[in-house]
Amino acid sequence: MSLAFLPDLSGLIPELIFYGLAAMTVLAAIGAAVAPKIVHAAFGLMAAFFGVAGLYAMLGADFVAFSQIIVYVGGILVLLVFGVLLTARTEASLGLERPLRRAFALTTGAVLFFVLAIAIDSTTFPAATEASEPLPTTSAIGHAFLDPEKMLIPFEVASVLLLAALIGAAYLARRRRSS
């Protein structure tokens, strides 16, 4: 059996992947924003994170894509789910939205997106005459982080910040002795 009657889409595979990823990311993000159950919102967020990681990979930012998965999905999301599980004891703590406020938020969001879309659409960015393969950047990132001329100081400061956040979070989250 021949499949010749189907249009040849092989040249469009990158585009198809992009649109698939973009649709998944945006739909998941909207789900995360409006899902009535907080657990569903967390899973929507996870799908959005994966989609964003896919977009990074399409942009040739391999290292950032992996970091995205490791830090966001592996770290922050797990933390969030912990937060959900630890605080979802009672129905009252769900915090269901009031319809009016929700409508207001949705309208504002839609208007803002509309305006931003027009702004983006009407701007012409300089573009390369022909698209080339993305260049590998992981090694360059590694060198930049450890080069005193470039990013070494911010890098170290970031680690101090993380330490401070770690200690602060541990201090805040410990249970007070009932007194």
Place this chain on the structure above:
Amino acid sequence: MLLAAVGLNHYLLVGAALFCAGLVAVMSRRNAVAILIGIELMLNAANINLVAFDHFRAQIDGQPVIDGQLFVLFVLVIAAAEAAVALALILNVFDTRDRIDVDELDTLKG
């Protein structure tokens, strides 16, 4: 044609959509964890823009451009720190009040 070649604009649009979704979550939710989810979405939107600009700069220059990606990595670090502290705060509030509705946290009201 529907499937036009993917350019910078497309990525920026995805970023804008993600940002607005996050904003809606922050504005409409009362659960503190859900607000945190919205903030993470907005940070991701910014990151998409940074990486996209990087990529298309590199296409023009013909050599790797990593400034935006470095920023993204720093944003990741900040986001991790922020999520940790925020969740510690949320747990604390939950311990004392048994709920995490941010509308009730108005002790500072003038």
Place this chain on the structure above:
Amino acid sequence: MSDATLQTLCFVVLAAPLLGFALQYTLGRRLAKGGDLLTIGAIGASLVCSLLIAYEALQGGAEFTKTFGPWTWLQVSETSTWTIGITLDGLTAVMLVVVTLVSFLVHVFSTAYMKGDPKYGLFFAWLQLFSFSMLVLVLANNLLHLFMGWELVGLCSYKLIGFWSEKPAPCNAARKAFITTRIGDLGMMLAICILGGAVGSFEFEAIFAAAARGDIAEPWLLLAGLGLFMAAAGKSAQLPLHVWLPDAMEGPTPVSALIHAATMVAAGVYLIGRMAPMLTPDVMVVIATVGAMTALVAGLIAMAQNDIKRVLAYSTVSQLGYMFLGLGVGAWHAGLFHLTTHAFFKALMFLGSGSVIHGCHHEQDMRKMGGLRKKMPITAWTFLIGVLAIAGVPWITSGFYSKDGILSGAYGVNPLLFWIGLGGAVLTAFYMMRLYVMTFEGEPRDAQVHDHAHESPKAMTVPLIVLAALTLIIGPLAWHTLMLAPPTGVEPAALWATLQSLEAEHHHAGTVMWMAIAAGIGGLLLGWLVFHTRREKLAALKAPLAPLENAFANKFWFDELYDAVLIRPAYALGRAFKVLDERVVDGLVNLVGRGGVTTGDVSGAHDRGVVDGLVRAIGHACQRLGGVFSALQSGRVRLYLSISVGALALALLLEHLL
């Protein structure tokens, strides 16, 4: 068969269990019979493809080597890429068949063993993921790819040991297993970093070539070799990292058979066998010594255990020691052949013990068994075949061929290693006969257990029969036709290479073989005499041997040693820091606080008189003004945000429209 076909077969081998895991994990509960047929089908497909690959490898003979890939998954820089890829050679083909075949039989066995378990479907899902991970490990053509499989099997082992997570013992055992092997994995990461840095590639071929050319400095090569062996020792439970394996017996018995006898624990042996061309003679000496010591020590401990599965666990540790001994003395073939034969007969015995435990309603204490042969004949006879094989009964059992090869290799290299190995062989035969006699022969010791015992259903006995048949035929069949080619490229070391050829000449001839036969049969006879025929004399022997038995029964106090040397100091350190925190840090903070309060008191007196009057007047005025805005100042940050965002959106919209 064309290369493309082979590549497709490899993909099917990998994809079938992965797909099986995905489907089973998500839909397992909704499928008929908990989805066991789906997973058996998936691993069956994998098995068929593995057999086809093995057939092709057999046709290709010793020269058979194929590489598919590499496929890039991370481009680090212009020159350095991280890849995955597949290697097919004799060793891989053998491992593929072992893994898929044992896994298939364990799947079938589990349908009966796990029947009625509330997490029945989930169990099969994890078995599938484990099979996939193990196949990833085996098919890898570079260290990084292998490491992924290596960690994945560790994860599955953790999940499956702790499968009955509602009980505390399995959870503790799972954690112990994970952490102990993780200590070894540190060595693996070290080796990966060293080799990747020195060679610029993780691929085996590139590493071997660089080692042969002398591109890697000698100390680094030594360190990398030791790191790899450290990882292997953790995974394969060698001294001193063997403590996790006996505890891992808390997991379901089919898991013990698949992961902790046949496949995962053999991954360390596979790693050393695979990396043999880059190991320096010093590393080989370490490997051989540790292997021999483990074989002996674990054998001694096994003699005094009463839990049927723990005896088998220590026996596994001991047999893995033999494999390392074989690899360390350069008997490469024999070591890896022992891996293969051991996989079959140890899986046979573990499944046999599972059948016993099932038949005795989850009784694992051998002291309550006895006389079970009449109740469960198939289990008993197949188990006996396993016992004969591990003891190395000549010519008919596979254990004879592989163990004899290892001992011959050791004999040619170092008499001390040989005698240790031979002593271990006697012990092996002895404690295995003890296990068999205590379980299946003699008078029943516990009437209640005995009365309720029954033969297991077909789903359990058929895998036992298949494994028993394999145990018998694989030795004679495979020893001469086995397609394992010794690693090309670098010879392990010139010294060992000459000894290897010596070993080949001596094979199956001369004193070593007869000594090995004598050790095996002697141990078996001794065990039969002591535990069956002369039971009453045993009591008289017991008193003088009590201190020894105590040492064996307490596993040479390894756990206690680690508790005293590592765990307690760690807790003590934690407590010390806590005290430091409470006394010193809090004290300082309080001091600073008190100083602040005193200063405040002094200035407060001043404030009340002079400043307050003025402030009150201003404050009063401000309060009036503030009242106006306080309606907006609700303290609800989200309301502020909504207002400002709404205003922004409105402004932008107007700007656009106008």
